[in-house]
Amino acid sequence: xxxxxxxxxxxxxxxxxxxxxxxxxxxxxxxxxxxxxxxxxxxxxxxxxxxxxxxxxxxxxxxxxxxxxxxxxxxxxxxxxxxxxxxxxxxxxxxxxxxxxxxxxxxxxxxxxxxxxxxxxxxxxxxxxxxxxxxxxxxxxxxxxxxxxxxxxxxxxxxxxxxxxxxxxxxxxxxxxxxxxxxxxxxxxxxxxxxxxxxxxxxxxxxxxxxxxxxxxxxxxxxxxxxxxxxxxxxxxxxxxxxxxxxxxxxxxxxxxxxxxxxxxxxxxxxxxxxxxxxxxxxxxxxxxxxxxxxxxxxxxxxxxxxxxxxxxxxxxxxxxxxxxxxxxxxxxxxxxxxxxxxxxxxxxxxxxxxxxxxxxxxxxxxxxxxxxxxxxxxxxxxxxxxxxxxxxxxxxxxxxxxxxxxxxxxxxxxxxxxxxxxxxxxxxxxxxxxxxxxxxxxxxxxxxxxxxxxxxxxxxxxxxxxxxxxxxxxxxxxxxxxxxxxxxxxxxxxxxxxxxxxxxxxxxxxxxxxxxxxxxxxxxxxxxxxxxxxxxxxxxxxxxxxxxxxxxxxxx
Numbered sequence: 001x002x003x004x005x006x007x008x009x010x011x012x013x014x015x016x017x018x019x020x021x022x023x024x025x026x027x028x029x030x031x032x033x034x035x036x037x038x039x040x041x042x043x044x045x046x047x048x049x050x051x052x053x054x055x056x057x058x059x060x061x062x063x064x065x066x067x068x069x070x071x072x073x074x075x076x077x078x079x080x081x082x083x084x085x086x087x088x089x090x091x092x093x094x095x096x097x098x099x100x101x102x103x104x105x106x107x108x109x110x111x112x113x114x115x116x117x118x119x120x121x122x123x124x125x126x127x128x129x130x131x132x133x134x135x136x137x138x139x140x141x142x143x144x145x146x147x148x149x150x151x152x153x154x155x156x157x158x159x160x161x162x163x164x165x166x167x168x169x170x171x172x173x174x175x176x177x178x179x180x181x182x183x184x185x186x187x188x189x190x191x192x193x194x195x196x197x198x199x200x201x202x203x204x205x206x207x208x209x210x211x212x213x214x215x216x217x218x219x220x221x222x223x224x225x226x227x228x229x230x231x232x233x234x235x236x237x238x239x240x241x242x243x244x245x246x247x248x249x250x251x252x253x254x255x256x257x258x259x260x261x262x263x264x265x266x267x268x269x270x271x272x273x274x275x276x277x278x279x280x281x282x283x284x285x286x287x288x289x290x291x292x293x294x295x296x297x298x299x300x301x302x303x304x305x306x307x308x309x310x311x312x313x314x315x316x317x318x319x320x321x322x323x324x325x326x327x328x329x330x331x332x333x334x335x336x337x338x339x340x341x342x343x344x345x346x347x348x349x350x351x352x353x354x355x356x357x358x359x360x361x362x363x364x365x366x367x368x369x370x371x372x373x374x375x376x377x378x379x380x381x382x383x384x385x386x387x388x389x390x391x392x393x394x395x396x397x398x399x400x401x402x403x404x405x406x407x408x409x410x411x412x413x414x415x416x417x418x419x420x421x422x423x424x425x426x427x428x429x430x431x432x433x434x435x436x437x438x439x440x441x442x443x444x445x446x447x448x449x450x451x452x453x454x455x456x457x458x459x460x461x462x463x464x465x466x467x468x469x470x471x472x473x474x475x476x477x478x479x480x481x482x483x484x485x486x487x488x489x490x491x492x493x494x495x496x497x498x499x500x501x502x503x504x505x506x507x508x509x510x511x512x513x514x515x516x517x518x519x520x521x522x523x524x525x526x527x528x529x530x531x532x533x534x535x536x537x538x539x540x541x542x543x544x545x546x547x548x549x550x551x552x553x554x555x556x557x
Contacts, residue, residue: 023156023241030245032251033154037173041257044193047184048427052368054181055428059096061396062372067093069403077115077126077135078405084131085111101372105394105406110377114392114406140402142172155205155245171347174399175370176215179350181367182367182429183215189356189423190339192289192315196281198225200274200292200300202244203263205249205431208319208348209291211342213260214253222259226250227274229265229296268299275304278314287313292338293320295485298327301334311336317354319343322437323362326479340364342436344409346401351411352433356422360434365424366415368431370396375415376408388412395459410438466496466503474538484531493535500533507531 042050054061070078071089082092085108095104108114112128115135115342119126122135155171193409197216201209203226214221231242246263253260266273274290281288290300297316304311312335318327331338339354340362351371352364366373372394379387390408413436419425445518459475472492479485490508491498508531 020237023237024157026153027241027244029152030154031252033152033173034248035179035256036152037154037214038217038252038255038257040177040218042180042184044184044188044219047181047219050181051185051427051429053502055176058368058372058396059101062101062394063093063096065217065396065398065403065406069398071269071404076139077133078113078403080131081113081126081128081405082108082132084128085113087111087113102374105372105374105392106377109374109392114376115404115408116390117408117410119403120361120407120409130145137402140404141402142398142403150522156241164388170398171401173214175347175349175397175401176211177218178370178399179367180215180218180395182353182369183212184219185423185427185429186353187216187221188416190315190354193221195287195289195315196224197221197289197291198261198274198277199223200226200227200266200271200290200296202230202231203228203246203265204231204468205242205245208341208343208345208350209247209293211348212291212317212350214249217253217257217260220258222257222420223261224259225277226261226263228263230265230267252546271296271300271303272307274300275307275309275311278304278311279309282310282313289315289317291317294318294323295321295329297336297338298330298484301331301336304334304336305330309333314439315339317341321485324479325361326481328361342433344411349393352422352436355420355432356424357420358434359418359420362436363432363434364436365422365429365431366431368429373415373431373433375414391415411436413437427475449524457507461510462503462506466491466495466498467507468492471538476534485530487530489531489533490536490538492537493531494537503533504531 005323047269067089070076070082072482073079074083087108092104095107099107115126116124118124119135120140122137125134152172152175154175198214199209199213201207204210205214210226215227217223228246250260250262278288278290290297292300297318301311301314311331314336316331316336316338317340318338321536323338323340328338340352342352342364343350349371349375350367351368355363355365372391374394375389376392377389377503379389389412391411391413392406392408393404394404394406395404413433416432416434418432419428419430458475459471462473463469468491472495474490476490477490478488491503
């Protein structure tokens with residue numbers, strides 16, 4: 001058989017894979033999707049009017065969504081849970097009218113209508129009394145199609161797939177069309193509408209950072225520069241897909257929108273280019289805004305301090321991990337400002353945008369026009385021995401990448417209502433959140449890794465290879481005084497002498513082996529110096545349990 005025929009057979013075989021098919025065919029329809037997205041421009045007054053209207057009819061929208069998607073599909077996950085809870089459609093209607101949306105969702109959660117992170121991803125069975133079933137991701141997806149569907153597919157995305165198969169999604173821009181109004185008011189709240197905007201994000205159009213720039217373009221704010229951090233490519237098809245879709249995004253954003261820069265690769269060791277861009281705009285009297293993850297915002301600020309440059313007039317929009325006090329101080333020492341975003345996959349779904357008049361460093365307004373967010377009425381997990389009330393999310397539009405009814409994504413936060421007086425509050429987004437963080441994931445450099453999959457590595461594989469036993473190894477996520485986040489592997493000194501370099505390589509290799517996304521995380525954490533080993537006795541919880549992951553409460557150098 002000829003080499004050409006062999007390659008054709010291999011490609012044909014791979015084409016039968018859904019993700020590969022989408023990578024081949026989605027770029028053919030993406031230009032039309034982007035033309036529609038950028039072509040529907042939105043003004044600030046229109047955005048405010050839309051937000052007020054959507055906040056006023058949340059209960060009605062949720063009821064209609066439940067009627068069409070949950071009760072009309074009794075064999076679906078939410079249909080089964082609602083039936084098990086004894087909540088008929090008329091009961092839901094009465095509760096919404098009497099108690100409102102959030103109180104109704106709390107009542108449903110008490111009756112077992114919720115999904116944990118593992119249940120939502122199909123990793124664990126949903127068990128509620130005598131009811132038992134497993135969620136399939138496809139059960140929660142919207143109807144797709146260019147005509148008659150809830151969403152029009154745009155990009156291929158994929159979750160980390162920490163243990164079982166990765167959760168693949170077709171990301172649409174329909175949900176982002178609903179979020180754009182809040183982006184417009186967010187920019188006004190921070191005085192960013194006239195800034196020159198850039199991103200330091202991977203050359204992957206479907207990621208959250210680039211999606212934000214796309215929504216900005218819908219309100220007439222161009223993306224001036226796209227500084228693209230390198231990402232590992234798994235194969236030629238994936239590389240071609242990223243390049244083609246990025247090119248299509250740039251062309252459509254320029255043809256139908258105010259302009260969208262092409263990506264230009266900027267490795268971590270060359271981040272001074274972002275500093276020089278800020279300085280160029282300073283000389284022209286222009287203020288700037290850079291969208292990136294919190295670690296990179298702090299890194300750019302450290303580079304500016306090292307080269308003696310000022311970032312005055314620059315604002316970072318940071319997300320992907322908590323904006324800690326240390327990171328904020330480093331950014332402000334360089335003369336820059338910083339505000340925050342909060343979101344999660346699949347989607348991406350944005351939960352909160354930074355308050356224009358924050359009382360806390362990471363305070364945000366929850367986007368209640370697209371989501372309902374409550375705390376689980378009962379603590380159902382423990383982190384570091386402390387009870388945690390997971391946040392539960394409910395999507396209010398059928399265009400969500402996955403329908404959610406009281407679903408945990410592993411986050412917790414402090415929720416409160418207060419009259420801050422910023423533009424986001426004035427349109428009715430009065431629910432605030434701060435101290436947002438994950439109780440079940442490593443989060444560094446904007447990447448996450450579920451700790452539920454670390455038990456076997458820490459309790460079996462590492463002891464077998466390097467000595468010791470259960471409880472001798474623990475992962476600590478901590479931060480230095482200069483705002484750098486570390487993933488530190490603690491090893492009990494009682495284990496004895498070990499080859500720390502080989503241990504780090506084994507640790508990184510174990511994370512990388514789970515999926516392409518984990519390989520990306522491991523490579524980025526290695527090149528950025530995030531991984532390290534320290535000989536120290538792992539800390540036990542109040543019940544004496546040594547959890548695989550612990551969050552540091554005190555910063556270390």
